[in-house]
Amino acid sequence: MSWLTDFIPPRIRNLISKREVPEHLWSKCSSCETMILTSDFEKSLYVCSHCGHHGLCPPKLRYSHLFDEGSYSVLESVRLKEDPLQFRDQKRYVDRLKDARLKTQQWEAVLLAQGSILGRTAIVACFNFSFVGGSMGLGVGEILIQGAQWALHHKKPYIIFSSSGGARMQEGILSLMQMPRTVLALTQLRESAIPFISVLTHPTTGGVAASFASLGDITLAEPKAVIGFTGARVIQETTRQPLPPGFQTAEFQKDHGFIDHIINRKEMRAVLGKILSLFDLPKCIPDSNSGLEI
Structure with missing residues:
Protein backbone atom coordinates (compact mmCIF):
# COMPACT_ATOMS: atom_id res chain seq x y z
CA MET A 1 0.00 0.00 0.00
CA SER A 2 1.38 3.42 -0.92
CA TRP A 3 0.59 6.42 1.27
CA LEU A 4 1.25 8.68 -1.77
CA THR A 5 -1.59 7.18 -3.80
CA ASP A 6 -3.95 6.16 -1.01
CA PHE A 7 -3.88 9.03 1.50
CA ILE A 8 -2.87 12.25 -0.31
CA PRO A 9 -5.91 14.26 -1.48
CA PRO A 10 -6.63 13.99 -5.24
CA ARG A 11 -5.82 17.64 -6.00
CA ILE A 12 -2.36 17.43 -4.44
CA ARG A 13 -1.79 14.07 -6.09
CA ASN A 14 -2.52 15.61 -9.48
CA LEU A 15 0.04 18.35 -8.83
CA ILE A 16 2.87 15.99 -8.03
CA SER A 17 1.99 13.23 -10.49
CA LYS A 18 4.20 12.78 -13.52
CA ARG A 19 2.85 14.35 -16.68
CA GLU A 20 2.62 12.00 -19.58
CA VAL A 21 4.38 13.01 -22.79
CA HIS A 54 16.24 13.60 -46.29
CA GLY A 55 14.02 11.21 -44.36
CA LEU A 56 11.11 9.18 -45.66
CA CYS A 57 8.31 11.41 -46.91
CA PRO A 58 4.75 10.07 -47.34
CA PRO A 59 3.12 10.74 -50.74
CA LYS A 60 0.31 12.98 -49.47
CA LEU A 61 2.74 15.32 -47.72
CA ARG A 62 4.97 15.40 -50.79
CA TYR A 63 2.00 16.13 -53.03
CA SER A 64 0.78 18.95 -50.80
CA HIS A 65 4.10 20.71 -51.39
CA LEU A 66 4.61 19.65 -55.00
CA PHE A 67 1.31 20.64 -56.61
CA ASP A 68 0.06 24.21 -57.00
CA GLU A 69 -1.81 25.32 -53.87
CA GLY A 70 -1.48 21.75 -52.62
CA SER A 71 -4.39 20.74 -54.85
CA TYR A 72 -4.40 17.42 -56.70
CA SER A 73 -6.69 14.53 -57.66
CA VAL A 74 -5.94 10.95 -56.68
CA LEU A 75 -6.44 8.55 -59.59
CA GLU A 76 -8.20 5.39 -58.47
CA SER A 77 -6.62 2.18 -59.72
CA VAL A 78 -7.97 -1.29 -60.35
CA ARG A 79 -7.72 -3.49 -57.27
CA LEU A 80 -6.32 -6.89 -58.13
CA LYS A 81 -6.70 -10.21 -56.34
CA GLU A 82 -4.72 -10.26 -53.12
CA ASP A 83 -2.26 -12.94 -52.06
CA PRO A 84 -2.20 -14.89 -55.35
CA LEU A 85 0.32 -17.38 -53.91
CA GLN A 86 -1.31 -17.66 -50.44
CA PHE A 87 2.06 -16.76 -48.96
CA ARG A 88 2.86 -17.01 -45.28
CA ASP A 89 6.08 -16.45 -43.35
CA GLN A 90 5.94 -15.22 -39.76
CA LYS A 91 2.42 -14.01 -40.54
CA ARG A 92 -0.01 -14.24 -43.43
CA TYR A 93 0.58 -11.93 -46.38
CA VAL A 94 -3.02 -10.67 -46.24
CA ASP A 95 -2.43 -9.66 -42.62
CA ARG A 96 0.70 -7.73 -43.62
CA LEU A 97 -1.34 -5.88 -46.22
CA LYS A 98 -4.02 -5.03 -43.64
CA ASP A 99 -1.39 -3.68 -41.24
CA ALA A 100 0.26 -1.63 -44.00
CA ARG A 101 -3.06 -0.13 -45.10
CA LEU A 102 -3.96 0.77 -41.55
CA LYS A 103 -0.55 2.34 -40.98
CA THR A 104 -0.33 4.36 -44.20
CA GLN A 105 -4.01 4.91 -45.06
CA GLN A 106 -3.20 3.76 -48.60
CA TRP A 107 -4.43 0.73 -50.54
CA GLU A 108 -1.02 0.04 -52.12
CA ALA A 109 2.60 1.17 -51.90
CA VAL A 110 2.14 3.74 -54.69
CA LEU A 111 -0.24 6.71 -54.79
CA LEU A 112 -1.12 7.98 -58.28
CA ALA A 113 -2.28 11.56 -58.74
CA GLN A 114 -2.61 14.39 -61.24
CA GLY A 115 -2.22 18.10 -60.71
CA SER A 116 -0.41 21.24 -61.82
CA ILE A 117 3.22 22.05 -61.03
CA LEU A 118 3.81 25.75 -61.61
CA GLY A 119 0.95 25.75 -64.07
CA ARG A 120 1.99 22.59 -65.94
CA THR A 121 -0.19 19.50 -65.60
CA ALA A 122 1.54 16.20 -64.87
CA ILE A 123 0.71 12.64 -63.86
CA VAL A 124 2.69 11.72 -60.74
CA ALA A 125 3.22 8.38 -58.96
CA CYS A 126 4.86 8.34 -55.54
CA PHE A 127 6.07 5.36 -53.53
CA ASN A 128 5.45 5.05 -49.79
CA PHE A 129 8.34 3.14 -48.21
CA SER A 130 6.28 2.60 -45.07
CA PHE A 131 4.01 0.27 -47.06
CA VAL A 132 5.86 -3.08 -46.96
CA GLY A 133 9.13 -1.33 -47.76
CA GLY A 134 7.72 0.26 -50.91
CA SER A 135 8.00 -3.16 -52.54
CA MET A 136 6.68 -3.73 -56.07
CA GLY A 137 4.06 -6.40 -56.57
CA LEU A 138 1.11 -6.88 -58.91
CA GLY A 139 -0.79 -3.92 -57.47
CA VAL A 140 2.13 -1.51 -57.71
CA GLY A 141 2.93 -2.61 -61.26
CA GLU A 142 -0.68 -2.09 -62.30
CA ILE A 143 -0.77 1.41 -60.79
CA LEU A 144 2.47 2.43 -62.52
CA ILE A 145 1.23 1.10 -65.86
CA GLN A 146 -2.09 2.88 -65.41
CA GLY A 147 -0.20 6.12 -64.77
CA ALA A 148 1.74 5.65 -68.01
CA GLN A 149 -1.53 5.05 -69.86
CA TRP A 150 -3.06 8.23 -68.42
CA ALA A 151 0.01 10.20 -69.47
CA LEU A 152 -0.08 8.68 -72.96
CA HIS A 153 -3.80 9.27 -73.44
CA HIS A 154 -3.72 12.88 -72.23
CA LYS A 155 -0.28 13.77 -73.65
CA LYS A 156 1.03 14.82 -70.23
CA PRO A 157 4.45 14.27 -68.61
CA TYR A 158 4.83 11.34 -66.25
CA ILE A 159 6.81 11.65 -63.02
CA ILE A 160 7.63 8.80 -60.62
CA PHE A 161 9.12 9.32 -57.14
CA SER A 162 10.74 5.99 -56.30
CA SER A 163 11.48 4.71 -52.80
CA SER A 164 11.61 0.94 -52.63
CA GLY A 165 13.43 -2.13 -51.44
CA GLY A 166 12.63 -3.89 -54.73
CA ALA A 167 10.25 -6.67 -55.74
CA ARG A 168 7.73 -7.98 -53.20
CA MET A 169 8.90 -11.42 -52.12
CA GLN A 170 5.41 -12.53 -51.03
CA GLU A 171 4.32 -12.50 -54.70
CA GLY A 172 7.34 -14.37 -56.06
CA ILE A 173 7.75 -14.47 -59.85
CA LEU A 174 4.59 -12.39 -60.27
CA SER A 175 6.34 -9.42 -58.67
CA LEU A 176 9.38 -9.86 -60.94
CA MET A 177 7.09 -9.74 -63.97
CA GLN A 178 6.29 -6.12 -63.11
CA MET A 179 9.82 -5.12 -64.14
CA PRO A 180 9.37 -5.79 -67.90
CA ARG A 181 5.73 -4.67 -67.77
CA THR A 182 6.60 -1.21 -66.44
CA VAL A 183 9.51 -0.93 -68.88
CA LEU A 184 7.19 -1.65 -71.82
CA ALA A 185 4.71 0.96 -70.59
CA LEU A 186 7.45 3.60 -70.49
CA THR A 187 8.66 2.52 -73.94
CA GLN A 188 5.24 3.49 -75.28
CA LEU A 189 5.67 6.94 -73.77
CA ARG A 190 9.08 7.37 -75.37
CA GLU A 191 7.77 6.30 -78.77
CA SER A 192 5.04 8.94 -78.47
CA ALA A 193 7.52 11.63 -77.30
CA ILE A 194 5.86 11.90 -73.87
CA PRO A 195 8.51 12.81 -71.27
CA PHE A 196 9.16 10.60 -68.27
CA ILE A 197 10.97 12.09 -65.28
CA SER A 198 12.37 9.67 -62.71
CA VAL A 199 13.04 11.03 -59.21
CA LEU A 200 15.09 8.70 -57.01
CA THR A 201 14.65 9.10 -53.26
CA HIS A 202 16.12 7.17 -50.33
CA PRO A 203 16.28 4.24 -50.82
CA THR A 204 15.77 3.11 -54.43
CA THR A 205 17.05 -0.43 -54.77
CA GLY A 206 16.36 -3.90 -56.17
CA GLY A 207 13.99 -4.51 -59.06
CA VAL A 208 12.71 -0.93 -59.01
CA ALA A 209 16.19 0.50 -59.55
CA ALA A 210 16.85 -2.18 -62.18
CA SER A 211 13.75 -1.36 -64.24
CA PHE A 212 11.62 1.77 -64.73
CA ALA A 213 13.45 3.97 -62.20
CA SER A 214 16.58 3.89 -64.38
CA LEU A 215 14.81 4.85 -67.61
CA GLY A 216 13.97 8.50 -67.06
CA ASP A 217 14.43 10.93 -69.93
CA ILE A 218 15.58 13.10 -67.04
CA THR A 219 16.73 11.45 -63.81
CA LEU A 220 16.83 13.43 -60.58
CA ALA A 221 17.68 12.35 -57.04
CA GLU A 222 17.55 13.68 -53.51
CA PRO A 223 20.80 14.27 -51.59
CA LYS A 224 22.58 11.20 -50.19
CA ALA A 225 19.84 8.81 -51.32
CA VAL A 226 21.00 5.20 -51.54
CA ILE A 227 20.55 4.04 -55.14
CA GLY A 228 21.57 0.63 -56.44
CA PHE A 229 20.47 -2.89 -57.22
CA THR A 230 22.15 -5.00 -54.51
CA GLY A 231 23.31 -3.90 -51.07
CA ALA A 232 26.87 -2.67 -50.73
CA ARG A 233 27.77 -5.38 -48.20
CA VAL A 234 26.63 -8.16 -50.55
CA ILE A 235 28.62 -6.67 -53.43
CA GLN A 236 31.75 -6.36 -51.33
CA GLU A 237 31.49 -9.93 -50.04
CA THR A 238 30.94 -11.22 -53.58
CA THR A 239 33.72 -9.27 -55.30
CA ARG A 240 36.06 -9.38 -52.28
CA GLN A 241 37.14 -5.89 -53.18
CA PRO A 242 36.84 -2.70 -51.08
CA LEU A 243 34.16 -0.35 -52.35
CA PRO A 244 34.92 3.31 -53.11
CA PRO A 245 33.81 6.01 -50.63
CA GLY A 246 30.19 7.05 -50.99
CA PHE A 247 29.36 3.96 -53.06
CA GLN A 248 25.68 3.86 -54.15
CA THR A 249 24.88 7.35 -52.87
CA ALA A 250 23.17 9.84 -55.16
CA GLU A 251 26.37 11.88 -55.33
CA PHE A 252 28.39 8.83 -56.40
CA GLN A 253 25.83 7.94 -59.06
CA LYS A 254 25.82 11.50 -60.41
CA ASP A 255 29.61 11.52 -60.70
CA HIS A 256 29.36 8.33 -62.77
CA GLY A 257 26.67 9.63 -65.12
CA PHE A 258 23.69 7.69 -63.76
CA ILE A 259 21.87 10.78 -62.44
CA ASP A 260 21.42 14.14 -64.14
CA HIS A 261 21.01 16.32 -61.09
CA ILE A 262 20.62 16.18 -57.30
CA ILE A 263 17.81 18.35 -55.92
CA ASN A 264 16.96 19.29 -52.35
CA ARG A 265 13.41 18.22 -51.53
CA LYS A 266 12.34 21.79 -50.76
CA GLU A 267 13.47 22.89 -54.22
CA MET A 268 11.94 19.95 -56.11
CA ARG A 269 8.74 21.76 -57.07
CA ALA A 270 10.59 24.72 -58.57
CA VAL A 271 13.00 22.50 -60.52
CA LEU A 272 10.28 20.20 -61.86
CA GLY A 273 8.22 23.24 -62.86
CA LYS A 274 11.14 24.60 -64.89
CA ILE A 275 11.73 21.23 -66.54
CA LEU A 276 8.05 20.84 -67.46
CA SER A 277 8.04 24.31 -69.00
CA LEU A 278 10.61 23.09 -71.55
CA PHE A 279 8.18 20.58 -73.06
CA ASP A 280 5.74 21.82 -75.67
CA LEU A 281 3.08 19.13 -75.46
CA PRO A 282 -0.22 19.47 -77.33
CA LYS A 283 -3.34 20.40 -75.42
CA CYS A 284 -5.75 17.55 -74.94
CA ILE A 285 -9.53 17.41 -75.00
CA PRO A 286 -10.98 16.31 -71.64
CA ASP A 287 -12.40 12.81 -71.64
CA SER A 288 -15.72 12.71 -69.82
CA ASN A 289 -15.08 9.11 -68.83
CA SER A 290 -11.57 9.66 -67.54
CA GLY A 291 -12.25 11.45 -64.28
CA LEU A 292 -9.40 13.82 -65.12
CA GLU A 293 -9.92 17.52 -65.40
CA ILE A 294 -7.09 18.47 -67.74
Missing part, protein backbone atom coordinates in the same frame (compact mmCIF):
# COMPACT_ATOMS: atom_id res chain seq x y z
CA PRO A 22 2.10 12.64 -25.83
CA GLU A 23 3.04 9.89 -28.27
CA HIS A 24 4.84 10.87 -31.47
CA LEU A 25 5.62 14.35 -30.11
CA TRP A 26 9.27 13.92 -31.07
CA SER A 27 10.94 12.30 -34.07
CA LYS A 28 14.57 11.23 -34.41
CA CYS A 29 16.68 11.89 -37.48
CA SER A 30 17.85 8.52 -38.79
CA SER A 31 21.22 10.03 -39.75
CA CYS A 32 22.43 12.28 -36.91
CA GLU A 33 19.89 10.97 -34.34
CA THR A 34 18.88 14.49 -33.33
CA MET A 35 15.46 14.70 -31.69
CA ILE A 36 13.13 17.05 -33.58
CA LEU A 37 9.56 18.08 -32.86
CA THR A 38 7.39 16.00 -35.17
CA SER A 39 5.37 19.06 -36.19
CA ASP A 40 8.56 20.89 -37.20
CA PHE A 41 9.83 17.78 -38.98
CA GLU A 42 6.65 17.61 -41.07
CA LYS A 43 6.84 21.31 -41.93
CA SER A 44 10.39 20.76 -43.23
CA LEU A 45 9.16 17.80 -45.35
CA TYR A 46 11.19 15.45 -43.14
CA VAL A 47 14.47 17.14 -44.01
CA CYS A 48 16.64 17.34 -40.87
CA SER A 49 17.41 20.93 -39.92
CA HIS A 50 20.69 19.83 -38.29
CA CYS A 51 22.36 17.59 -40.87
CA GLY A 52 20.16 18.01 -43.97
CA HIS A 53 19.30 14.31 -44.13
Whole structure:
Protein backbone atom coordinates (compact mmCIF):
# COMPACT_ATOMS: atom_id res chain seq x y z
CA MET A 1 0.00 0.00 0.00
CA SER A 2 1.38 3.42 -0.92
CA TRP A 3 0.59 6.42 1.27
CA LEU A 4 1.25 8.68 -1.77
CA THR A 5 -1.59 7.18 -3.80
CA ASP A 6 -3.95 6.16 -1.01
CA PHE A 7 -3.88 9.03 1.50
CA ILE A 8 -2.87 12.25 -0.31
CA PRO A 9 -5.91 14.26 -1.48
CA PRO A 10 -6.63 13.99 -5.24
CA ARG A 11 -5.82 17.64 -6.00
CA ILE A 12 -2.36 17.43 -4.44
CA ARG A 13 -1.79 14.07 -6.09
CA ASN A 14 -2.52 15.61 -9.48
CA LEU A 15 0.04 18.35 -8.83
CA ILE A 16 2.87 15.99 -8.03
CA SER A 17 1.99 13.23 -10.49
CA LYS A 18 4.20 12.78 -13.52
CA ARG A 19 2.85 14.35 -16.68
CA GLU A 20 2.62 12.00 -19.58
CA VAL A 21 4.38 13.01 -22.79
CA PRO A 22 2.10 12.64 -25.83
CA GLU A 23 3.04 9.89 -28.27
CA HIS A 24 4.84 10.87 -31.47
CA LEU A 25 5.62 14.35 -30.11
CA TRP A 26 9.27 13.92 -31.07
CA SER A 27 10.94 12.30 -34.07
CA LYS A 28 14.57 11.23 -34.41
CA CYS A 29 16.68 11.89 -37.48
CA SER A 30 17.85 8.52 -38.79
CA SER A 31 21.22 10.03 -39.75
CA CYS A 32 22.43 12.28 -36.91
CA GLU A 33 19.89 10.97 -34.34
CA THR A 34 18.88 14.49 -33.33
CA MET A 35 15.46 14.70 -31.69
CA ILE A 36 13.13 17.05 -33.58
CA LEU A 37 9.56 18.08 -32.86
CA THR A 38 7.39 16.00 -35.17
CA SER A 39 5.37 19.06 -36.19
CA ASP A 40 8.56 20.89 -37.20
CA PHE A 41 9.83 17.78 -38.98
CA GLU A 42 6.65 17.61 -41.07
CA LYS A 43 6.84 21.31 -41.93
CA SER A 44 10.39 20.76 -43.23
CA LEU A 45 9.16 17.80 -45.35
CA TYR A 46 11.19 15.45 -43.14
CA VAL A 47 14.47 17.14 -44.01
CA CYS A 48 16.64 17.34 -40.87
CA SER A 49 17.41 20.93 -39.92
CA HIS A 50 20.69 19.83 -38.29
CA CYS A 51 22.36 17.59 -40.87
CA GLY A 52 20.16 18.01 -43.97
CA HIS A 53 19.30 14.31 -44.13
CA HIS A 54 16.24 13.60 -46.29
CA GLY A 55 14.02 11.21 -44.36
CA LEU A 56 11.11 9.18 -45.66
CA CYS A 57 8.31 11.41 -46.91
CA PRO A 58 4.75 10.07 -47.34
CA PRO A 59 3.12 10.74 -50.74
CA LYS A 60 0.31 12.98 -49.47
CA LEU A 61 2.74 15.32 -47.72
CA ARG A 62 4.97 15.40 -50.79
CA TYR A 63 2.00 16.13 -53.03
CA SER A 64 0.78 18.95 -50.80
CA HIS A 65 4.10 20.71 -51.39
CA LEU A 66 4.61 19.65 -55.00
CA PHE A 67 1.31 20.64 -56.61
CA ASP A 68 0.06 24.21 -57.00
CA GLU A 69 -1.81 25.32 -53.87
CA GLY A 70 -1.48 21.75 -52.62
CA SER A 71 -4.39 20.74 -54.85
CA TYR A 72 -4.40 17.42 -56.70
CA SER A 73 -6.69 14.53 -57.66
CA VAL A 74 -5.94 10.95 -56.68
CA LEU A 75 -6.44 8.55 -59.59
CA GLU A 76 -8.20 5.39 -58.47
CA SER A 77 -6.62 2.18 -59.72
CA VAL A 78 -7.97 -1.29 -60.35
CA ARG A 79 -7.72 -3.49 -57.27
CA LEU A 80 -6.32 -6.89 -58.13
CA LYS A 81 -6.70 -10.21 -56.34
CA GLU A 82 -4.72 -10.26 -53.12
CA ASP A 83 -2.26 -12.94 -52.06
CA PRO A 84 -2.20 -14.89 -55.35
CA LEU A 85 0.32 -17.38 -53.91
CA GLN A 86 -1.31 -17.66 -50.44
CA PHE A 87 2.06 -16.76 -48.96
CA ARG A 88 2.86 -17.01 -45.28
CA ASP A 89 6.08 -16.45 -43.35
CA GLN A 90 5.94 -15.22 -39.76
CA LYS A 91 2.42 -14.01 -40.54
CA ARG A 92 -0.01 -14.24 -43.43
CA TYR A 93 0.58 -11.93 -46.38
CA VAL A 94 -3.02 -10.67 -46.24
CA ASP A 95 -2.43 -9.66 -42.62
CA ARG A 96 0.70 -7.73 -43.62
CA LEU A 97 -1.34 -5.88 -46.22
CA LYS A 98 -4.02 -5.03 -43.64
CA ASP A 99 -1.39 -3.68 -41.24
CA ALA A 100 0.26 -1.63 -44.00
CA ARG A 101 -3.06 -0.13 -45.10
CA LEU A 102 -3.96 0.77 -41.55
CA LYS A 103 -0.55 2.34 -40.98
CA THR A 104 -0.33 4.36 -44.20
CA GLN A 105 -4.01 4.91 -45.06
CA GLN A 106 -3.20 3.76 -48.60
CA TRP A 107 -4.43 0.73 -50.54
CA GLU A 108 -1.02 0.04 -52.12
CA ALA A 109 2.60 1.17 -51.90
CA VAL A 110 2.14 3.74 -54.69
CA LEU A 111 -0.24 6.71 -54.79
CA LEU A 112 -1.12 7.98 -58.28
CA ALA A 113 -2.28 11.56 -58.74
CA GLN A 114 -2.61 14.39 -61.24
CA GLY A 115 -2.22 18.10 -60.71
CA SER A 116 -0.41 21.24 -61.82
CA ILE A 117 3.22 22.05 -61.03
CA LEU A 118 3.81 25.75 -61.61
CA GLY A 119 0.95 25.75 -64.07
CA ARG A 120 1.99 22.59 -65.94
CA THR A 121 -0.19 19.50 -65.60
CA ALA A 122 1.54 16.20 -64.87
CA ILE A 123 0.71 12.64 -63.86
CA VAL A 124 2.69 11.72 -60.74
CA ALA A 125 3.22 8.38 -58.96
CA CYS A 126 4.86 8.34 -55.54
CA PHE A 127 6.07 5.36 -53.53
CA ASN A 128 5.45 5.05 -49.79
CA PHE A 129 8.34 3.14 -48.21
CA SER A 130 6.28 2.60 -45.07
CA PHE A 131 4.01 0.27 -47.06
CA VAL A 132 5.86 -3.08 -46.96
CA GLY A 133 9.13 -1.33 -47.76
CA GLY A 134 7.72 0.26 -50.91
CA SER A 135 8.00 -3.16 -52.54
CA MET A 136 6.68 -3.73 -56.07
CA GLY A 137 4.06 -6.40 -56.57
CA LEU A 138 1.11 -6.88 -58.91
CA GLY A 139 -0.79 -3.92 -57.47
CA VAL A 140 2.13 -1.51 -57.71
CA GLY A 141 2.93 -2.61 -61.26
CA GLU A 142 -0.68 -2.09 -62.30
CA ILE A 143 -0.77 1.41 -60.79
CA LEU A 144 2.47 2.43 -62.52
CA ILE A 145 1.23 1.10 -65.86
CA GLN A 146 -2.09 2.88 -65.41
CA GLY A 147 -0.20 6.12 -64.77
CA ALA A 148 1.74 5.65 -68.01
CA GLN A 149 -1.53 5.05 -69.86
CA TRP A 150 -3.06 8.23 -68.42
CA ALA A 151 0.01 10.20 -69.47
CA LEU A 152 -0.08 8.68 -72.96
CA HIS A 153 -3.80 9.27 -73.44
CA HIS A 154 -3.72 12.88 -72.23
CA LYS A 155 -0.28 13.77 -73.65
CA LYS A 156 1.03 14.82 -70.23
CA PRO A 157 4.45 14.27 -68.61
CA TYR A 158 4.83 11.34 -66.25
CA ILE A 159 6.81 11.65 -63.02
CA ILE A 160 7.63 8.80 -60.62
CA PHE A 161 9.12 9.32 -57.14
CA SER A 162 10.74 5.99 -56.30
CA SER A 163 11.48 4.71 -52.80
CA SER A 164 11.61 0.94 -52.63
CA GLY A 165 13.43 -2.13 -51.44
CA GLY A 166 12.63 -3.89 -54.73
CA ALA A 167 10.25 -6.67 -55.74
CA ARG A 168 7.73 -7.98 -53.20
CA MET A 169 8.90 -11.42 -52.12
CA GLN A 170 5.41 -12.53 -51.03
CA GLU A 171 4.32 -12.50 -54.70
CA GLY A 172 7.34 -14.37 -56.06
CA ILE A 173 7.75 -14.47 -59.85
CA LEU A 174 4.59 -12.39 -60.27
CA SER A 175 6.34 -9.42 -58.67
CA LEU A 176 9.38 -9.86 -60.94
CA MET A 177 7.09 -9.74 -63.97
CA GLN A 178 6.29 -6.12 -63.11
CA MET A 179 9.82 -5.12 -64.14
CA PRO A 180 9.37 -5.79 -67.90
CA ARG A 181 5.73 -4.67 -67.77
CA THR A 182 6.60 -1.21 -66.44
CA VAL A 183 9.51 -0.93 -68.88
CA LEU A 184 7.19 -1.65 -71.82
CA ALA A 185 4.71 0.96 -70.59
CA LEU A 186 7.45 3.60 -70.49
CA THR A 187 8.66 2.52 -73.94
CA GLN A 188 5.24 3.49 -75.28
CA LEU A 189 5.67 6.94 -73.77
CA ARG A 190 9.08 7.37 -75.37
CA GLU A 191 7.77 6.30 -78.77
CA SER A 192 5.04 8.94 -78.47
CA ALA A 193 7.52 11.63 -77.30
CA ILE A 194 5.86 11.90 -73.87
CA PRO A 195 8.51 12.81 -71.27
CA PHE A 196 9.16 10.60 -68.27
CA ILE A 197 10.97 12.09 -65.28
CA SER A 198 12.37 9.67 -62.71
CA VAL A 199 13.04 11.03 -59.21
CA LEU A 200 15.09 8.70 -57.01
CA THR A 201 14.65 9.10 -53.26
CA HIS A 202 16.12 7.17 -50.33
CA PRO A 203 16.28 4.24 -50.82
CA THR A 204 15.77 3.11 -54.43
CA THR A 205 17.05 -0.43 -54.77
CA GLY A 206 16.36 -3.90 -56.17
CA GLY A 207 13.99 -4.51 -59.06
CA VAL A 208 12.71 -0.93 -59.01
CA ALA A 209 16.19 0.50 -59.55
CA ALA A 210 16.85 -2.18 -62.18
CA SER A 211 13.75 -1.36 -64.24
CA PHE A 212 11.62 1.77 -64.73
CA ALA A 213 13.45 3.97 -62.20
CA SER A 214 16.58 3.89 -64.38
CA LEU A 215 14.81 4.85 -67.61
CA GLY A 216 13.97 8.50 -67.06
CA ASP A 217 14.43 10.93 -69.93
CA ILE A 218 15.58 13.10 -67.04
CA THR A 219 16.73 11.45 -63.81
CA LEU A 220 16.83 13.43 -60.58
CA ALA A 221 17.68 12.35 -57.04
CA GLU A 222 17.55 13.68 -53.51
CA PRO A 223 20.80 14.27 -51.59
CA LYS A 224 22.58 11.20 -50.19
CA ALA A 225 19.84 8.81 -51.32
CA VAL A 226 21.00 5.20 -51.54
CA ILE A 227 20.55 4.04 -55.14
CA GLY A 228 21.57 0.63 -56.44
CA PHE A 229 20.47 -2.89 -57.22
CA THR A 230 22.15 -5.00 -54.51
CA GLY A 231 23.31 -3.90 -51.07
CA ALA A 232 26.87 -2.67 -50.73
CA ARG A 233 27.77 -5.38 -48.20
CA VAL A 234 26.63 -8.16 -50.55
CA ILE A 235 28.62 -6.67 -53.43
CA GLN A 236 31.75 -6.36 -51.33
CA GLU A 237 31.49 -9.93 -50.04
CA THR A 238 30.94 -11.22 -53.58
CA THR A 239 33.72 -9.27 -55.30
CA ARG A 240 36.06 -9.38 -52.28
CA GLN A 241 37.14 -5.89 -53.18
CA PRO A 242 36.84 -2.70 -51.08
CA LEU A 243 34.16 -0.35 -52.35
CA PRO A 244 34.92 3.31 -53.11
CA PRO A 245 33.81 6.01 -50.63
CA GLY A 246 30.19 7.05 -50.99
CA PHE A 247 29.36 3.96 -53.06
CA GLN A 248 25.68 3.86 -54.15
CA THR A 249 24.88 7.35 -52.87
CA ALA A 250 23.17 9.84 -55.16
CA GLU A 251 26.37 11.88 -55.33
CA PHE A 252 28.39 8.83 -56.40
CA GLN A 253 25.83 7.94 -59.06
CA LYS A 254 25.82 11.50 -60.41
CA ASP A 255 29.61 11.52 -60.70
CA HIS A 256 29.36 8.33 -62.77
CA GLY A 257 26.67 9.63 -65.12
CA PHE A 258 23.69 7.69 -63.76
CA ILE A 259 21.87 10.78 -62.44
CA ASP A 260 21.42 14.14 -64.14
CA HIS A 261 21.01 16.32 -61.09
CA ILE A 262 20.62 16.18 -57.30
CA ILE A 263 17.81 18.35 -55.92
CA ASN A 264 16.96 19.29 -52.35
CA ARG A 265 13.41 18.22 -51.53
CA LYS A 266 12.34 21.79 -50.76
CA GLU A 267 13.47 22.89 -54.22
CA MET A 268 11.94 19.95 -56.11
CA ARG A 269 8.74 21.76 -57.07
CA ALA A 270 10.59 24.72 -58.57
CA VAL A 271 13.00 22.50 -60.52
CA LEU A 272 10.28 20.20 -61.86
CA GLY A 273 8.22 23.24 -62.86
CA LYS A 274 11.14 24.60 -64.89
CA ILE A 275 11.73 21.23 -66.54
CA LEU A 276 8.05 20.84 -67.46
CA SER A 277 8.04 24.31 -69.00
CA LEU A 278 10.61 23.09 -71.55
CA PHE A 279 8.18 20.58 -73.06
CA ASP A 280 5.74 21.82 -75.67
CA LEU A 281 3.08 19.13 -75.46
CA PRO A 282 -0.22 19.47 -77.33
CA LYS A 283 -3.34 20.40 -75.42
CA CYS A 284 -5.75 17.55 -74.94
CA ILE A 285 -9.53 17.41 -75.00
CA PRO A 286 -10.98 16.31 -71.64
CA ASP A 287 -12.40 12.81 -71.64
CA SER A 288 -15.72 12.71 -69.82
CA ASN A 289 -15.08 9.11 -68.83
CA SER A 290 -11.57 9.66 -67.54
CA GLY A 291 -12.25 11.45 -64.28
CA LEU A 292 -9.40 13.82 -65.12
CA GLU A 293 -9.92 17.52 -65.40
CA ILE A 294 -7.09 18.47 -67.74
